Amino acid sequence: xxxxxxxxxxxxxxxxxxxxxxxxxxxxxxxxxxxxxxxxxxxxxxxxxxxxxxxxxxxxxxxxxxxxxxxxxxxxxxxxxxxxxxxxxxxxxxxxxxxxxxxxxxxxxxxxxx
Amino acid sequence: xxxxxxxxxxxxxxxxxxxxxxxxxxxxxxxxxxxxxxxxxxxxxxxxxxxxxxxxxxxxxxxxxxxxxxxxxxxxxxxxxxxxxxxxxxxxxxxxxxxxxxxxxxxxxx
Numbered sequence: 238x239x240x241x242x243x244x245x246x247x248x249x250x251x252x253x254x255x256x257x258x259x260x261x262x263x264x265x266x267x268x269x270x271x272x273x274x275x276x277x278x279x280x281x282x283x284x285x286x287x288x289x290x291x292x293x294x295x296x297x298x299x300x301x302x303x304x305x306x307x308x309x310x311x312x313x314x315x316x317x318x319x320x321x322x323x324x325x326x327x328x329x330x331x332x333x334x335x336x337x338x339x340x341x342x343x344x345x346x347x348x349x350x351x
Numbered sequence: 352x353x354x355x356x357x358x359x360x361x362x363x364x365x366x367x368x369x370x371x372x373x374x375x376x377x378x379x380x381x382x383x384x385x386x387x388x389x390x391x392x393x394x395x396x397x398x399x400x401x402x403x404x405x406x407x408x409x410x411x412x413x414x415x416x417x418x419x420x421x422x423x424x425x426x427x428x429x430x431x432x433x434x435x436x437x438x439x440x441x442x443x444x445x446x447x448x449x450x451x452x453x454x455x456x457x458x459x460x461x
Contacts (some may be wrong), residue, residue: 241394268447280395280438280451292447328394332447339385340449342394 239263241343243329249349250319258314258346260329269312270330270340271304273297280328286312319350355439360456363433369426371455373439376420383442384415385449386424388435395438395451398424429459 242261250256262269271283284294286304303315312331316323326347332340356374363369375384385400399406399413401422406413412425426433438454 279453282448282450285447326392339397341397344394
């Protein structure tokens with residue numbers, strides 16, 4: 238069964254460093270997402286991406302965050318200058334399109350900022 | 352997106368049916384009901400979704416009331432591996448995101 242894959246599974250970084258989280262969405266999917274979950278809290282929407290541009294973003298997704306689809310398969314989330322409060326599990330997701338189609342999630346990348 | 356209300360926690364004996372309720376009284380006509388679950392800190396796993404009719408797949412059944420203001424997810428024979436947080440999410444036809452609430456923590460016991 239096709240799945241969304243994410244790398245790395247766990248990354249530890251120093252505060253102020255840049256981090257790039259990588260995702261390979263399911264082939265032929267057109268909509269991509271990043272979510273995050275701080276330990277013990279809800280899964281929170283960060284951003285959705287379609288046709289090489291952001292279609293929607295939340296208040297959390299400030300100027301420190303960016304997303305990119307550098308080639309035909311990868312979808313990345315960059316955090317420019319990490320803060321302690323960026324420590325969380327980050328989930329990538331994809332769907333063929335909107336309108337009743339299922340959104341599939343990856344297993345997540347656990348980011349620890351020290 | 353319409354909001355949903357779920358009990359914070361439920362218990363179920365292994366082998367019995369787990370019935371997880373969800374209220375979505377403000378749901379509108381073009382909004383789907385989705386169910387996901389999250390085991391520990393793994394990625395949310397899709398279970399099932401529906402619009403008006405009851406749905407069944409290999410994992411579960413979804414029963415939606417006629418007025419669509421509530422629904423029930425049924426795991427027909429719960430196993431210990433079904434212990435997870437279950438999220439009921441209402442998603443508009445016109446939006447491309449899911450908004451997660453706090454869900455129901457289902458504990459299946461032997």
